[in-house]
Amino acid sequence: MALRAAVSANHQVGMGLAVKAFCSSFSSLPFSLPQSTTENPPPAESSTNLFVCGLNKRTTSEGLRNAFAKYGEVVHAKVVIDHASKVDSDHASKISKGFGFVKYATIQDAESGMKGMDGQYLDGWVIFVEYARPRAPFPQ
């Protein structure tokens, strides 16, 4: 019974694409998506709302807007803050969760800013920009 089954469990470098969830490096997938069944490729509903993730914990909304205002007019930029951080006193009681949202004036600006800031560095951390989900209290 000298059968070598499972020669190598996992000998991959794992340095390529770690597609676990969002915040993927580039949207360019080396694999062909079997989405040829129906001709309806909705990669991401183009919206003025942009979801930015990978931000630094010290990055603030102004930093986001300042970084995204170079690619278009940012109507509103907001970084999600965690309310769990509460220090006795002093400031720095609230830090960002690491992601935020950027609202552009038009779709073209949003797309430009997304493709412009996607994969770039911000405060020493690589940020990723995607279209935010249609999460509006008022459905248009």
Place this chain on the structure above:
DNA sequence: ACTGAGCGG
């Protein structure tokens, strides 16, 4: 406290 995934009010 902070760890790093994830879509806010």
